Amino acid sequence: MKTYTIQEVSQMFHLPASTLRYYEEMGILTNIDRTPGGQRIYTEGHINRLKTICCFKGAGMSISKLRLFFEYETDEPGHIDEILALLKEQKREVTGQIEKMQKDLKHVERKLHYYTDRKNAMEAGEPLPQWADYRGKEF
Amino acid sequence: MKTYTIQEVSQMFHLPASTLRYYEEMGILTNIDRTPGGQRIYTEGHINRLKTICCFKGAGMSISKLRLFFEYETDEPGHIDEILALLKEQKREVTGQIEKMQKDLKHVERKLHYYTDRKNAMEAGEPLPQWADYRGKEF
DNA sequence: CTATCACTTCAAGTATACTTGAAGTCAATA
DNA sequence: TATTGACTTCAAGTATACTTGAAGTGATAG
Numbered sequence: 001m002k003t004y005t006i007q008e009v010s011q012m013f014h015l016p017a018s019t020l021r022y023y024e025e026m027g028i029l030t031n032i033d034r035t036p037g038g039q040r041i042y043t044e045g046h047i048n049r050l051k052t053i054c055c056f057k058g059a060g061m062s063i064s065k066l067r068l069f070f071e072y073e074t075d076e077p078g079h080i081d082e083i084l085a086l087l088k089e090q091k092r093e094v095t096g097q098i099e100k101m102q103k104d105l106k107h108v109e110r111k112l113h114y115y116t117d118r119k120n121a122m123e124a125g126e127p128l129p130q131w132a133d134y135r136g137k138e139f
Numbered sequence: 140m141k142t143y144t145i146q147e148v149s150q151m152f153h154l155p156a157s158t159l160r161y162y163e164e165m166g167i168l169t170n171i172d173r174t175p176g177g178q179r180i181y182t183e184g185h186i187n188r189l190k191t192i193c194c195f196k197g198a199g200m201s202i203s204k205l206r207l208f209f210e211y212e213t214d215e216p217g218h219i220d221e222i223l224a225l226l227k228e229q230k231r232e233v234t235g236q237i238e239k240m241q242k243d244l245k246h247v248e249r250k251l252h253y254y255t256d257r258k259n260a261m262e263a264g265e266p267l268p269q270w271a272d273y274r275g276k277e278f
Numbered sequence: 279c280t281a282t283c284a285c286t287t288c289a290a291g292t293a294t295a296c297t298t299g300a301a302g303t304c305a306a307t308a
Numbered sequence: 309t310a311t312t313g314a315c316t317t318c319a320a321g322t323a324t325a326c327t328t329g330a331a332g333t334g335a336t337a338g
Contacts, residue, residue: 007284017285018327026325031272037334039285048277052250055243063325074273080258087251094244098237104194105233111191112226119219133170134213138187146314156315157297165295176304178315202295 004042013050028053028066059094114139143181152189167192167205198233253278 006017023029033041069086072079145156162168172180208225211218
């Protein structure tokens with residue numbers, strides 16, 4: 001079975017090794033075997049777990065909630081409903097965030113168009129309306 | 140001109156009043172007039188500024204970068220290029236995040252389907268494959 | 279074999295973004 | 309006018325997620 005050193009995992013996920021040790025300490029990336037010399041040996045299972053961690057963290061899930069989720073997963077038969085509830089909540093969360101981001105993108109694009117026009121006008125030597133401060137201008 | 144108390148703004152944005160004072164202290168929501176008694180008076184300009192703050196923060200922009208952006212906006216003519224650069228970066232950021240979130244959503248949905256099937260199988264009394272620990276199971 | 283670099287643990291430090299508490303003042307209502 | 313609740317400042321505290329440093333051990337290239 002393919003295994004990985006901490007450095008390989010670190011590079012794979014663009015995470016410092018200290019963060020991987022921290023995740024282990026926090027109980028969200030556990031059961032890591034060691035070489036006789038004590039160095040960590042990561043497996044495909046850890047890689048997949050890390051993918052899940054990055055995915056869930058991306059939507060703002062805290063480490064303690066991640067731990068809870070993985071604890072439920074470990075004892076699946078007794079916690080299938082909690083797992084499903086957490087996953088549904090996560091789905092709502094991510095869906096909501098996508099919608100918000102799409103609105104945010106429009107906001108940014110609106111500002112981008114505004115300032116692009118202002119720049120063009122400036123370069124054409126046109127007079128530009130000015131404001132005393134942002135309170136009259138912000139949009 | 141319509142104005143707002145700190146409480147009204149607080150409710151409008153689901154932000155505690157302390158956070159609004161904090162944003163003022165951090166220099167991202169400034170130029171707030173006061174009543175003769177010293178209470179803050181927010182205007183439409185502040186509401187719009189807060190919309191921008193929430194939008195940019197949503198994509199992970201830090202308070203110090205927000206301050207930088209608003210400082211550039213305040214002195215627009217000398218900083219139009221920096222403004223455009225920051226906005227373009229922010230657009231890339233948000234676009235990237237949306238793409239990541241869409242992948243993350245698929246990941247969550249995959250897990251949701253998996254556990255929904257497991258639950259159905261469990262309830263139908265079917266034997267389920269088990270794993271010693273998550274290293275063989277995580278997906 | 280030795281140098282060098284990566285790895286180890288453990289404790290303490292840092293960054294960011296608020297949040298809370300104390301002590302006092304302002305505003306609205308009965 | 310008295311009381312109540314919302315507001316004020318300022319300093320200190322908290323939560324989260326790492327990050328760093330020290331001191332030592334393991335792995336590898338010459």
